[in-house]
Each structure stands twice: as C-alpha cells, then as structure tokens.
Amino acid sequence: MGVKAVVEDYISKKDRIISTAIDIICDSGLSALTTRNIALKENMSEALLYKYYGSIDEVLKDVVDYYFKFDKGIQATISAKESSYIDKIKAYVDSYASYYDNYYALSVIMLQYEELLHNPVTRDKVAEGTLDRREFLTKLFEGAIANKEIQPYIPPDKLSMVVTSIIYQLTLNRRFVFKKETFQSETNRFVDKMIEFITIR
Amino acid sequence: MGVKAVVEDYISKKDRIISTAIDIICDSGLSALTTRNIALKENMSEALLYKYYGSIDEVLKDVVDYYFKFDKGIQATISAKESSYIDKIKAYVDSYASYYDNYYALSVIMLQYEELLHNPVTRDKVAEGTLDRREFLTKLFEGAIANKEIQPYIPPDKLSMVVTSIIYQLTLNRRFVFKKETFQSETNRFVDKMIEFITIR
Numbered sequence: 362m363g364v365k366a367v368v369e370d371y372i373s374k375k376d377r378i379i380s381t382a383i384d385i386i387c388d389s390g391l392s393a394l395t396t397r398n399i400a401l402k403e404n405m406s407e408a409l410l411y412k413y414y415g416s417i418d419e420v421l422k423d424v425v426d427y428y429f430k431f432d433k434g435i436q437a438t439i440s441a442k443e444s445s446y447i448d449k450i451k452a453y454v455d456s457y458a459s460y461y462d463n464y465y466a467l468s469v470i471m472l473q474y475e476e477l478l479h480n481p482v483t484r485d486k487v488a489e490g491t492l493d494r495r496e497f498l499t500k501l502f503e504g505a506i507a508n509k510e511i512q513p514y515i516p517p518d519k520l521s522m523v524v525t526s527i528i529y530q531l532t533l534n535r536r537f538v539f540k541k542e543t544f545q546s547e548t549n550r551f552v553d554k555m556i557e558f559i560t561i562r
Numbered sequence: 563m564g565v566k567a568v569v570e571d572y573i574s575k576k577d578r579i580i581s582t583a584i585d586i587i588c589d590s591g592l593s594a595l596t597t598r599n600i601a602l603k604e605n606m607s608e609a610l611l612y613k614y615y616g617s618i619d620e621v622l623k624d625v626v627d628y629y630f631k632f633d634k635g636i637q638a639t640i641s642a643k644e645s646s647y648i649d650k651i652k653a654y655v656d657s658y659a660s661y662y663d664n665y666y667a668l669s670v671i672m673l674q675y676e677e678l679l680h681n682p683v684t685r686d687k688v689a690e691g692t693l694d695r696r697e698f699l700t701k702l703f704e705g706a707i708a709n710k711e712i713q714p715y716i717p718p719d720k721l722s723m724v725v726t727s728i729i730y731q732l733t734l735n736r737r738f739v740f741k742k743e744t745f746q747s748e749t750n751r752f753v754d755k756m757i758e759f760i761t762i763r
Contacts, residue, residue, distance in 0.1 A: 389680055390676070390677050390680030390681070391592075391593070391677060392592070392593065392677065392680070393680075469676065472675070472676035473676055473677070474673070474734060474737075475591070475670065475673035475674055475734065475737065476591050476592060476593065476674070476677060478737050478738060479590055479591030479593070479594070480591070488738040491738075492738070492739075514759065515755065515759070519752065519755070522728070522731055522735075523724065523727075523728065525731060526724075526727035526728055526730060526731035527723070527724065527727055529727060529730065529731065530723055530726060530727035530730065533675060533676065534723075536675075536676065536679050537679060537689040537692075537693070538693075551720065554716065554720070558715065558716070
C-alpha cells in the first residue's frame with residue numbers, strides 16, 4: 362500500500378472502532394465500553410486496538426466528537442433556509458429526528474450526558490455542545506417572537522429548553538416503552554403540536 | 563448489645579452506606595461507585611463492607627429502592643388533598659422540587675436512568691418507578707381536563723411527559739449552568755407557567 366492508502370486504511374479503521382463503541386454503549390451501557398469488548402466485537406487483539414487508541418477515554422472522546430460532528434453543518438443549512446422561523450424550528454428538529462431515526466445507537470449518547478459530564482475527557486465537549494444546540498434553538502424562537510409568528514408569553518430560552526427536554530424524553534421512552542411510530546414522526550408530531558399551540562394566526 | 567440494638571445498628575449502618583453511595587454517584591458518577599470507594603469514605607475495610615452488602619449491585623439496588631421510596635406516600639397525600647386538580651398537580655411537582663432541593667445528590671439518580679436500565683438488578687425497578695410517576699401525573703391531568711380546569715387540546719399523557727422532561731432538564735442544567743435560584747422555585751415557576759398557559763378562565 363502507498364502512504365495515502367495506509368493513511369486512509371488507518372482512518373477508516375478508527376471510524377469502525379468508533380461505530381463499534383457507539384453500538385456497545387447503546388446495547389450494554391457505558392460501563393460495558395472497554396478495550397476488551399471493542400477488540401472482541403472487531404475481532405482484533407487488544408494489542409492491535411492500542412495502535413489506534415491508547416485508552417478507552419480516547420475512544421470516548423472521539424465518540425462524543427462524532428456525536429456533535431454535524432451540528433455546525435445542520436445549523437448552517439437551517440440558517441440559510443428562506444422560510445419563516447417556525448419552519449426553521451420544525452426543519453431543525455426534523456434534522457435530528459430523522460438522523461436519530463436512522464442511527465438509533467447514536468441518539469442514546471444523549472441519555473449518557475450525566476456520566477460524560479463526570480469524565481474530564483468528555484466534560485467540556487458535552488457542556489459546550491449541548492448549550493450550543495440549545496442556544497441555536499433559542500435564537501430561532503427569538504426570531505419567531507420578533508416576527509410575531511408565535512406568542513411572546515413564554516421566553517425563547519424556555520421554549521428551547523422544552524423542545525430539548527422533549528427530544529430527550531422521547532429518546533428515553535424508547536428504552537422501555539414499545540412504540541410503533543417512528544422516532545422521527547413522534548418527535549415531529551409532538552413539537553408541531555407545541556408550536557401550533559403558541560402560533561399566532 | 564441486645565438483639566434489637568444489634569439489628570438497629572445493622573440497619574442504620576446499611577442506611578449510611580446507601581447515603582454514601584448516593585453521594586459518590588452524585589460527585590463522581592456511576593463508574594466511581596465501587597466497594598473500594600464506599601469503604602474509603604466510610605472509613606471501614608472492604609471486608610467489613612461485605613458483611614452489609616455482598617456486591618456493588620446489591621448497594622445499587624438499595625439506592626434505587628431508596629430513590630423511589632417515598633412515591634407511594636407522596637401520591638397518597640396528593641390524592642387525599644381537597645383541592646382542584648391544578649392545585650394537586652402543583653403540589654405534586656412541589657413535593658419533588660422541595661425534596662430534591664434539600665437532597666440534591668438524590669435527584670442526580672434521575673440523570674442515570676439509561677445506565678440503570680442496562681443493569682439487570684435495577685432495570686425493572688427504574689422502568690416501573692418512572693412509568694408509575696408519569697401515570698400518576700397523567701391521571702391528575704385527566705382530572706383537570708374532565709373538570710374543565712385546563713384546555714383539552716394536549717392529551718394528558720403528553721402533558722405529564724412534558725412536566726417529567728422539564729424536571730429532568732432542570733436537574734441536568736444544574737450540572738453545568740450555575741443558577742442562583744433554588745431548584746424548587748425554578749421548577750415551580752416553570753410548571754406554573756406551563757399550567758397557566760393551558761388554564762381555562
């Protein structure tokens with residue numbers, strides 16, 4: 362292999378390890394995320410795994426980076442949209458709802474914020490990432506209020522917090538309540554209803 | 563010591579261990595809950611700790627039991643209240659808000675549902691306990707709608723879910739956003755605002 366191929370192979374192997382780590386966290390919880398379990402699932406020796414990741418915390422750091430990876434791109438797409446703020450809010454929620462519907466294991470990272478906030482390796486990223494998501498949504502609600510699209514009685518940061526917590530709760534629900542409806546349609550229905558309730562007609 | 567004193571001493575020692583376990587989970591996360599860390603904090607040997615608890619999972623089981631311990635009592639008190647359903651809902655939320663304000667470390671168990679749902683020892687208790695809390699609140703919202711105290715446009719189970727998720731989110735917020743307001747007043751303000759919004763006048 363040439364240098365380029367070797368580098369590409371190295372990167373794609375790291376990507377696979379992260380994807381396996383996310384599956385382990387989803388299937389068995391954070392306590393099951395060990396180099397031993399990753400090596401087993403990847404059918405490689407732990408010694409080989411250490412060529413890619415020096416410790417389980419390095420893996421976890423990349424898992425969290427991956428979790429927040431598309432945020433800036435999604436925000437840029439929504440900001441560039443020519444539409445009302447209400448439609449921007451709906452499109453923003455739908456981006457995550459659709460993404461998590463297709464990649465369920467990734468959404469479960471959301472349920473582990475508390476433990477990730479205890480880990481010095483992931484703490485800052487989780488705090489910044491979650492606040493950044495919420496602030497973006499707050500700005501959209503601010504716009505919707507300024508534009509007289511929705512009623513001004515509930516402050517925008519509270520509306521943003523409610524949407525964030527609903528997405529969390531619907532994700533947690535899936536862990537112990539069976540639902541026929543997809544996560545995407547359930548989330549959109551819930552948030553649409555909430556927005557409908559505060560919309561000015 | 564007589565038999566009674568020995569038994570009482572044994573029980574109060576177990577209580578202290580659970581309280582220490584809750585503090586460890588709050589301060590350092592579930593991954594830090596080990597027999598070694600409990601023994602260190604309790605200034606006892608691990609061998610002595612094993613006289614009270616055979617494994618860390620037994621400790622965790624009692625932590626979760628403690629977490630849900632007062633639910634039935636709170637529900638009975640609220641049900642017996644002679645008041646409107648709206649006031650019952652407010653009193654119900656205030657019971658937890660006030661309790662968690664005084665015992666912050668305990669509220670943090672709520673942020674660990676996901677990991678506790680992965681553990682066979684705590685899974686059923688957490689699923690039943692959370693669903694039970696939510697169903698009780700759903701019944702109160704059903705009563706408020708039947709009594710024409712609040713608007714009927716949002717189904718009671720959804721209202722209950724929103725309140726539950728707001729309490730979760732306010733608890734999580736405390737982990738990385740500094741607040742001057744107490745948890746109790748913040749939670750009550752939020753839920754009051756929400757109820758005010760759907761109240762029929």
